Amino acid sequence: MNMSMDAKANSLTDAQQKAVTHIQGPLLVLAGPGSGKTTVVTKRIANLIANGVQPWQILALTFTNKAAKEMRERVFTLLEEQNLHARGLTVSTFHAFCARLLRDWGDRIIGTTTFTIYDTADQRSAAKAAIRACNLNDSNWKPASVLAAISSAKNKLIDADTFENEASDFYGKSVAKIYRAYENILRGNDAVDFDDLLMKTAQLLHKDAEVKQAMQDRYQYLMIDEYQDTNHTQFVIADSIAKNHRNICVVGDPDQSVYAWRGADISNILEFEDQYSDATVVPLGRNFRSTGHIVETSAKLIAFNAQRKDKKLYTELDDGNMPTVLSLESEREEAEAIVREAVRLRDEGVLLKEMAVLYRVNALSRVLEDAFRNEGMPHIVARGTAFYARQEIKQALSYLRLLVNPNDDVAFVRIVNMPTRGIGATSINRLEQLAQMRGISMLEAISEVSKERGFTARSVTSMKKFASTCHQWQVDGRSDESLTAAGSLADLVERVVRESGLEAFYAKNAGEDDLERLQNLEELVSAASEFEERLGIDDEQPPTPLHMLFSFLEHVALVSDADAVDPKNGAVTLMTLHAAKGLEFDFVAIAGLEEGVLPHERSLFENDQMEEERRLCYVGVTRARKNLLLTNARKRTQRGMTNRTMGSRFLREMAGSSLIEEVAVEQWDVPDADPPSPCEQEITTGSVVRHKRFGVGKVQRIIRRTRGSTVTVHFQGGVKHLVLEYAKLELVSNGSSTSFNGIA
């Protein structure tokens, strides 16, 4: 807990008090950065319950799991203090809420409740298949652009029929055709994409009076966080639940709207008062988070947006430190300067978890990571989705998906020949045709393959064996005893990883990245095990193994990058500006303040987009409590090309009246520290070494061989086994020295 939070907890401003004690009727809270939004929301929920509202009648929707988790925890703590409980309270992300609703009622709208949630890669496969099915030239039709069109349609609640009716030109008509084919594929595979979770829920609430009634009856009080980021479909969902009782409370800040590109409709928040004409509006303008200079800087910046209602932003905290601007020669030096500042602040006592480095595009993370590693500075890159995008993890998950949903052809195709079983492209194409002809899934179609149908003997044998393995898992998966007896979800995951042959496949190749893959598979098993434990605590009724697997896959499909931000972690967080929304840190560095990066080059010529870039920068600046560092590099290498850059216009806008202390580069006066000359000294157990990728670590064990000696090194990121001659380890200090930051 930080000081400002305690202050807020003890005494609320009049405006905060008004929002917290509001019970009946629509409420709009316009919450500036750091205005105690989360406090207000959580206290309001606690207040509702204290006033006799049953916890299960309350639904609070957020955008990330992390936000949901934090809200839930804070409400629980507040209620405990008052000896109240929150049993049955729903705090969830929009997507997870919809997924659960469709698990209950999905058969009424998508014909199944055991659907799979497709991620971007799955969507891509499905889109490709749809384009092929429409007999369109796939060199002219790129899955990405078609998917973008479909997604934006779904965000506006436009189905394939409507899309077709509205299409006037050839392009539109073709997209409509692909849209329909894509939908057919998804329905045939018992799959939904991210947008479907929302769209199908909205459609279900619209067409099914019973479901709508059930939702309206149960959720008497609705609360939506980050309302400026909702799209039309989400508005419809919220509106249909709240239509009758009108107890809808939305919280947001139009100045922090940064998701227009994915369909967020800012008019939802701007026109809330028109939708709910009797709405109470509470503006929260006082910033409890950031010191004076930071608040002023942010206010100066956002004032440059023309399409905006001016609002008062102020703080009663001290002026604090001036934000610092640094221009460095290259992105390398930029990264090093940021790390240096982080080290300096750490030495002054700032906790690492209270520091963050923010950037516009993920590509910038690499240099920063390198710099942090070289310094041995603990850091984490908030990229929660990256783990599940790895091929070995996707493969393992595809096996699990096939287990709960045998109709998932996308999963089937991904793994039918992985590890290789002698089922090649031709056999798979043939099988696909057979399945299509019969109108069954590809897995089912295996039962009909034979030499007579033109399959080779080898492929027939392999396929039958594959199908029988899958079948065995399904049988075991569906019978409760055998799995509960085996114990758990983790056991099941482990079993599938082993029996699928994935484990053996990656184990037999001895390359360094195969080892990593193997470790990742192990990590997946631990993730399942962790998930299982959490499930055991949260749920009232004991879940069956199959339910657990469903929930696990759902959880995995809906993780976001921001979820990887672990508040307990003793590490600096590196993440995109988007992922930083809703978070706060003592020290924030924003890198890459250059024209073309922030603002991004694709926004340079369009005013609406430029204003969104400015809001994004505003979000970044307002994450900082006490220290803000803004940097750029005078030359930057992107896509292999090095170019000179121009300072971001946002820097100029913020600088206005010399608010920002310009620090000359020379002031740092960094002697060109050449890397220490290649060490003649031998690496021994206990040596501290530096690796290009893993950073600084301590040698735990060496196995000497004439060729291919292996070392076990404990790095910040974990223990790695490396081949000495390939790893190119640089000796930092030898075995006798024991002082090394944080690692014993």
Add this chain to the structure above:
DNA sequence: AACTGTAAACTTTTT
């Protein structure tokens, strides 16, 4: 059918 190497396309931002 499986593996290997080279060409080409590509990057905003994400649930």
Add this chain to the structure above:
DNA sequence: GTTTACAGTT
């Protein structure tokens, strides 16, 4: 600079 796609080889 990185990932993906495809062609050519075994």
